[in-house]
Amino acid sequence: MATLAPEDFPQMWQRPSYEELFAILQSLELSPPVWNHRQKQSDILAHQESLATQRKAEVTRYISSVISSPLAWIDDYDKQEALWELASKRMSERCGRTAMGEVTRRWPFDGDGVACEPFELIIKEPALTGDSLGFKTWGSSYVLSQHLPRLAATSLFKLFDETLGQPPPTVLELGSGTGLLGVAAAALWQTHVILSDLPNIVPNLKDNTEKNKSLVESRGGSMSVGPLTWGGEEDEIDQELFGEPFQFKLVLAADPLYDDDHPALLSSAICQNLALGSESRAVVMVPMRDNITRTLLEAFKQAMLDLETPLFCEEESELAGEDDWGDDEEEGQVKCWLGIFSRGGSPLAT
Incomplete structure (x- = not known):
């Protein structure tokens, strides 16, 4: 047929x-x-x-x-x-995507750089209506997901060094959206990842962690989900998960900047949740689509330095990726800025 x-x-x-x-x-x-x-x-x-x-x-x-x-x-x-x-x-x-309604996509991972078989993650995207930013799987999250094994072996080596006898760190993802990056981190890094976003985004986020729970657990990872509104009131933040500050040695965020308030809100959220000590790291990826995105990125980097206890960009690089598909199907190659921040301001090389 x-x-x-x-x-x-x-x-x-x-x-x-x-x-x-x-x-x-x-x-x-x-x-x-x-x-x-x-x-x-x-x-x-x-x-x-x-x-x-x-x-x-x-x-x-x-x-x-x-x-x-x-x-x-x-x-x-x-x-x-x-x-x-x-x-x-x-x-x-x-x-176009907006008219399509709910879709479920499979995201392949070939396992390069890690001792694992190829696998796929299943991610549901609800219909894109109203405030839909968190209901779409953004391109940079897949780019960063693919890059996670290399980060663990290089820039984040101290946090994943098995010779030290320490378990890998619990990871916080800010602005998880549909959850692709956080779920991939749990599977690839074989650790516990806490995914977070606005309260209205969390139900779909929980669904996606459940869809991938068996696969993640078979690889030695685990996941939790809870609301965490940047700069929000107590009822917009899961107090059990995030009520205590400075918990996480590793914080992730992909494609988190969309309006003028986001640079300051994101830098504050990272500062409040990133563990104290020079070994903690925040990994942030921003696709540089246009002048607006570049301006927001520069504002974010400055906001990190303007914190009461500044967060310094230890490393920055660019990764090539594909931008998100949309109604006009004019997507294309995009450069994604990758920054790794710490509280210490000293080089990572040892």
């Missing part, structure tokens, strides 16, 4: 059966793309489409014919409703 050309689809005037129409509509599903920083951009943006869906105009017209048809020959209103609903979903998939 999936290999049929659009002109071979059963037409409404042919009065196809419910089963025929349902199978065709199922075959036309468009799955969202998955980034892979090793692929060419043309491959990254390619939808996982069947041969039938590559001729988009014809397919769109066909789906529209199902939606507009009364389907009077199907003598079951529930079946008619099911076909209209499925056809509407197929149409929305062709109208």
Whole structure:
């Protein structure tokens, strides 16, 4: 069925059966793309489409014919409703991410640099309505996730040095969103990661940790989730998880800057939660999409220095990645700034 050309689809005037129409509509599903920083951009943006869906105009017209048809020959209103609903979903998939509604994507990890088999993480993104920043898996989170094993072996070596006989540190992720980075950290670093975000983002975040719990635990990691609003009131912060300051030797944040308040709020949140002592580290990644993003990044770096107890950028580098796919499908390569901060201000090299 999936290999049929659009002109071979059963037409409404042919009065196809419910089963025929349902199978065709199922075959036309468009799955969202998955980034892979090793692929060419043309491959990254390619939808996982069947041969039938590559001729988009014809397919769109066909789906529209199902939606507009009364389907009077199907003598079951529930079946008619099911076909209209499925056809509407197929149409929305062709109208950009915002119209697509809820999606679930699999994110592959090949295990390079660590002694592990390849694995996939399953991440659900709710429909992007209203304030949706935390419901979208942003490109830099996958870039940083892929980079975690190398960080543990280099810049963060002191925190993961098995010869010292210490367990790996408990990690806090600020602004976890859909949870890709935090879940990957728990799996790749084989440690406990606490994921956090605004209260309205937390339910989906918990769902995603549950979806990946078995895999993470099989690799020696574990996860907790709780609300942590930067600069928020007590009822916006999980006091059991975050009520005590300076708990975490390692703090992560990816793509956290979107308005003028964020640099100061993020720097304060890092300062309040990062453990005291020169060995603690905060790892922050910011995609440099445009002048606004670059300005926010510079404001954040200055805000870290302006803290009562400054946080110094020990290392900074750039990683190439793919930006997030959107309604206009004009995504492309983006440079992601990576900074590693500490309270000490002294070089990490030993």
